Amino acid sequence: MSGTNRRELAKAAADGAGPAVVLVEPQLGENIGTCARAMLNCGLTDLRLVRPRDGWPNEKAVSASAGATLVLDRARVFETTADAIADLHKVYATTARPRDMVKPVLTAKAAAQEMRAHHSAGRQVGLLFGPERTGLFNDDLALAESLITIPLNPGFSSLNLAQGVLLVCYEWYQTGDIPPDSFLFTGNSRPATKAELVNLFEHLEAELDGTGFYTSEEKRPSMVRNVRNMLQRAHMTEQEVRTFHGIIAALVGRKKQRRQEG
């Protein structure tokens, strides 16, 4: 899955007022880089680092980011989690388990919808992610309004940091202006008109008449309907209708040829 366009990328960055992603004590530079990549995949650019173990900037983050340098270049480093989130109105913390805390727990999707509502109302929101090995500290969790849980196989729910960032940011992106759930890609062609389709059906039916395909005149109407139904499920383009005319002609021609040879 590829696809990069400088102009679109710059646009996404300019629009980058979505949630901030706050990584608390990230250990590996590679993970910071893959998180930046996942963020930009989802149109997010506001990366904040609290006490990154190996300092900042970090060359390994750059090489692991697959070109998401725009996010890394803007990343800001903070001494405490409280500093990193000081300007935010709502903060969501990701953790495998709520531990011994009384907290609302939201699925990633529900959190994304809530974040979108806050965002639309002009509020700044942020996502907290903890260190790779331990997850967030309890003091950091207590700074968040809500916890996010990602519904996954309870028997094997371990994600690496970038996978967690990707899934939560993906859900954020899905609440935005995305393509329709499904459409038929037709390239340079266009869907056939009904007139073109009926013309094709009649061509086929005329060629089938007299071949014995229609077992009786009585059954012909229902057989015609069944084939028309089947062919319409193919959602043919104008080009494909012409191809199908060609298929019919070729098959008829071969039969005629065989008859002549026979």
Add this chain to the structure above:
Amino acid sequence: MSGTNRRELAKAAADGAGPAVVLVEPQLGENIGTCARAMLNCGLTDLRLVRPRDGWPNEKAVSASAGATLVLDRARVFETTADAIADLHKVYATTARPRDMVKPVLTAKAAAQEMRAHHSAGRQVGLLFGPERTGLFNDDLALAESLITIPLNPGFSSLNLAQGVLLVCYEWYQTGDIPPDSFLFTGNSRPATKAELVNLFEHLEAELDGTGFYTSEEKRPSMVRNVRNMLQRAHMTEQEVRTFHGIIAALVGRKKQRRQEG
């Protein structure tokens, strides 16, 4: 995000009748391992490999799988894509662009819902993923009914193989029996009853009477209501109500003490 439980894991594996994941010509063993991990995260175990470049089994896949060896142990190797999908009823191909083909294109979420419907009707479904660098071959795409597109930042939509597998399988998992969108985690405690809350409110209001907090007897009822509303938004547990009684007592005690000292 961690959490592994052998019994749950075995259960997920036994239930593993979800979509097959077919990797066509995967290049790196690491990527096969991280794909297996992403699959098991989402309860899927049917991995099929078409001509893996570095042969099979592959040690690097095992070490990258973070323990998803159950998926790797069951993986099957095929010589052609057609062989790998022979028993499937519906196949969805993932590709960045539909190229020059007339195909229905579904978002990952819409595809997941369609797959779930097929699955519930007893049909076998599968997901095709192409080689890391090139994506699926056109001949492979022509074996699939539909294409899957993952809605992401159009300016930066490049995902690695395991990230693509994770997002599509994640959407599959979301169509299953997952936890509610949100709930309040209360650990070993339970939500306070209304009687406990009203008792707390009355304790607080009684202690505030005579302190000058209520600026006038006329304003008292609305001030009481405002504070009751605020405190109810905290959704206190029974334990927290007791804690709050303690806070009130402590503050009153400190004031009394200060008065005695003063």
